Amino acid sequence: MNKFRLSAVAIALAALFGSASPSSAAFLMRVSVDNGAFFQVASGSDFQTIQFQGYVSATGITGTNPNNPPPAGSIFQIKTLSTSSDNGGFFGDLSDLMSSTNSVLNISTTTAHTIRIQVTQTDYTLPNGNTLHVESSMGGSGAGNLTTLMGVFRAYADDGNSPYGTGGFANPIQNASANGSSYDTGSANGTFIRSGTYSLTSDVFLSVNAKGAVNYSNHVNVTAVPGPAGLVSLASGAPFLLALAWLRRRLAKPQQA
Numbered sequence: 001m002n003k004f005r006l007s008a009v010a011i012a013l014a015a016l017f018g019s020a021s022p023s024s025a026a027f028l029m030r031v032s033v034d035n036g037a038f039f040q041v042a043s044g045s046d047f048q049t050i051q052f053q054g055y056v057s058a059t060g061i062t063g064t065n066p067n068n069p070p071p072a073g074s075i076f077q078i079k080t081l082s083t084s085s086d087n088g089g090f091f092g093d094l095s096d097l098m099s100s101t102n103s104v105l106n107i108s109t110t111t112a113h114t115i116r117i118q119v120t121q122t123d124y125t126l127p128n129g130n131t132l133h134v135e136s137s138m139g140g141s142g143a144g145n146l147t148t149l150m151g152v153f154r155a156y157a158d159d160g161n162s163p164y165g166t167g168g169f170a171n172p173i174q175n176a177s178a179n180g181s182s183y184d185t186g187s188a189n190g191t192f193i194r195s196g197t198y199s200l201t202s203d204v205f206l207s208v209n210a211k212g213a214v215n216y217s218n219h220v221n222v223t224a225v226p227g228p229a230g231l232v233s234l235a236s237g238a239p240f241l242l243a244l245a246w247l248r249r250r251l252a253k254p255q256q257a
Contacts, residue, residue, distance in 0.1 A: 088126030145212030
């Protein structure tokens with residue numbers, strides 16, 4: 001009976017911990033052209049850097065050297081699309097997901113095309129705390145080569161820790177404003193409640209004119225939300241108040257002759 005109970009406990013613990021964490025962490029990048037199905041273009045080690053460059057069509061990667069002539073069927077040429085992620089940073093108080101590219105070129109001479117670029121990283125554990133602040137922003141150049149500056153960027157956080165998890169928290173869709181040839185979304189901010197490990201996803205949408213080229217840099221920053229100032233002050237002053245109460249009781253005792 002004891003052996004049976006121990007085995008049952010072991011199975012229950014295995015099931016519990018197995019369901020609480022993903023089978024493997026993920027750092028991934030994928031692309032969709034002209035609202036087609038997404039296809040993966042890069043993956044790598046967690047909280048490092050991944051990169052893609054080459055040509056893509058509506059159905060997949062057509063070439064991996066952007067300096068070569070475009071293979072048949074290519075729609076976009078991408079030069080140095082790089083992404084990095086950080087769990088906690090140097091001091092453990094800032095997690096992030098950042099992306100940039102030197103150039104996204106629509107190689108069609110007659111037709112505008114759209115491209116979505118999503119990047120995701122799972123298994124964030126920092127910063128500490130359950131209530132987190134999410135700030136996101138994107139900017140770049142080539143504003144005149146975009147058919148629209150609406151809805152160019154959005155950031156997501158997922159308490160389920162799923163790759164490309166967009167069903168939990170999301171910052172508002174971010175529109176950009178042009179300043180000459182440059183464009184900038186400014187910052188979007190939100191509060192995310194997590195219960196354990198979580199994932200971050202960034203989502204870029206570009207509608208590019210024929211023969212148009214753009215570049216961008218974006219980030220998703222996550223920091224802890226501090227507790228109410230009153231509670232912090234009360235907690236920090238508690239030892240002093242206890243010591244003062246003890247001293248008052250001590251002085252109040254009658255002195256022996």
